[in-house]
Amino acid sequence: MVDISVVIPVYMAEQCLEELYVRLTNSLSSITDSYEIILIEDAGPDSSWEKIVDLAARDKKILGIQFSRNFGQHYGITAGLDVCKGEWVVVMDCDLQDMPEDIPRLYDKAKEGYDVVVGKRKRRSASFLRRVIVNIFYSIFRYLSGTNYDGSVGNFRIISRDVVENVCKFREQLRFFGVMVDWLGYPTGAIEIEQDQSVRGESSYTYRKLISLAFGAIIAYSDKPLWLAVKLGFLVSAVSVFAGLNIIYKYFSLGVPVVGWSSLMVSIFFLGGIIIALIGIIGVYLGKTFDEVKRRPLYVVRRVTETEQRE
Numbered sequence: 001m002v003d004i005s006v007v008i009p010v011y012m013a014e015q016c017l018e019e020l021y022v023r024l025t026n027s028l029s030s031i032t033d034s035y036e037i038i039l040i041e042d043a044g045p046d047s048s049w050e051k052i053v054d055l056a057a058r059d060k061k062i063l064g065i066q067f068s069r070n071f072g073q074h075y076g077i078t079a080g081l082d083v084c085k086g087e088w089v090v091v092m093d094c095d096l097q098d099m100p101e102d103i104p105r106l107y108d109k110a111k112e113g114y115d116v117v118v119g120k121r122k123r124r125s126a127s128f129l130r131r132v133i134v135n136i137f138y139s140i141f142r143y144l145s146g147t148n149y150d151g152s153v154g155n156f157r158i159i160s161r162d163v164v165e166n167v168c169k170f171r172e173q174l175r176f177f178g179v180m181v182d183w184l185g186y187p188t189g190a191i192e193i194e195q196d197q198s199v200r201g202e203s204s205y206t207y208r209k210l211i212s213l214a215f216g217a218i219i220a221y222s223d224k225p226l227w228l229a230v231k232l233g234f235l236v237s238a239v240s241v242f243a244g245l246n247i248i249y250k251y252f253s254l255g256v257p258v259v260g261w262s263s264l265m266v267s268i269f270f271l272g273g274i275i276i277a278l279i280g281i282i283g284v285y286l287g288k289t290f291d292e293v294k295r296r297p298l299y300v301v302r303r304v305t306e307t308e309q310r311e
Contacts, residue, residue, distance in 0.1 A: 001161075003034040004107070005086030009076030010052065012044040013094040017051045023100040025059070031104055038084055039094075040076035041066040049303070056305035064305035074175035075299045077155065081164050090158045091177065098156035102193050106158040115163050115186035119156040119193040137211070144218045144225060147179055154178070156193070162186070171298065173291045174220035219288050226285065229278045236274055240267075 006024060010017070021037070028035040039062065041049045052064035065079055077091055088110060092098040102119060109117040138151030155177055159167075163186050170180050182188075218225065250256035 002036050002086050003032040004088050005084035006037045006090045007080030008094050009040050009073045010048050010094045011042045012046050014046045014048045014051050021055050027100040027103045036061050038063045038080045040079050042076050043067045043070045066303045068300040068302040071299045074177050077177045079299050087161050089164050092156045097195050105191050109189050109191050110158050114189035115160040116188040117158050118153045118190050120190045121152045121195045122192050229281050
């Protein structure tokens with residue numbers, strides 16, 4: 001077993017891998033000489049894999065893994081955790097927004113008695129509009145998912161071997177690394193970090209990907225949407241009953257004629273839309289259950305760099 005493993009999912013990072021490697025080795029060498037760097041290339045369209053192969057040929061402490069197709073960042077983290085050997089494991093992104101120089105600080109904090117230490121961003125290196133949208137997004141996400149997930153914390157963290165082994169027991173198709181670690185409930189510390197500008201420019205996490213990730217996590221970790229659907233159904237039924245009683249009262253007591261077809265059609269379309277939406281929510285849960293029942297692999301590895309140094 002090595003002292004520290006660093007797990008890094010890689011996607012379209014050809015231009016920053018060399019700098020990442022240099023900064024990582026400098027930071028890790030200040031802690032220990034017993035470390036490994038695991039780079040999981042997610043079948044991006046650039047030459048990241050060729051660069052990883054070159055780095056692995058120069059340094060036997062690097063292990064490169066390439067997926068057969070693009071599976072996603074959190075599946076890359078899973079693959080790295082499955083093979084890492086470190087007593088402590090650092091998970092970070094590849095674009096240098098998370099600075100390797102903060103790893104010794106994470107490690108020192110963990111030695112105070114924490115199994116998990118996260119990097120809490122002082123500021124987000126994004127536009128004002130994106131920060132506002134992301135904050136709103138995480139507020140809604142926390143409510144619907146039933147978690148206390150902190151939106152100012154990304155994947156950058158250090159976790160103990162016990163945490164790694166328990167995270168690896170999660171084999172469901174829907175992956176959200178941070179939520180899985182939080183769910184375990186291990187003692188967690190935090191350090192404040194400055195987030196640097198991404199070397200590759202704009203984040204590859206578009207709003208669409210962010211929403212898709214959150215939706216998957218909500219379905220995986222909470223049944224709150226189903227309960228909200230039930231409450232909405234009862235609310236609509238209650239409103240309909242009171243509306244009906246009001247019409248009956250006005251007709252018999254006040255002589256007000258019943259409103260014609262327009263109101264009837266509006267009511268039908270309104271209720272029909274709600275019913276379709278509720279059935280859709282149930283269908284999503286059933287669909288995700290179907291995905292789990294198929295027991296497909298979480299990821300498929302196409303190639304691995306030379307691993308003699310790990311035997």
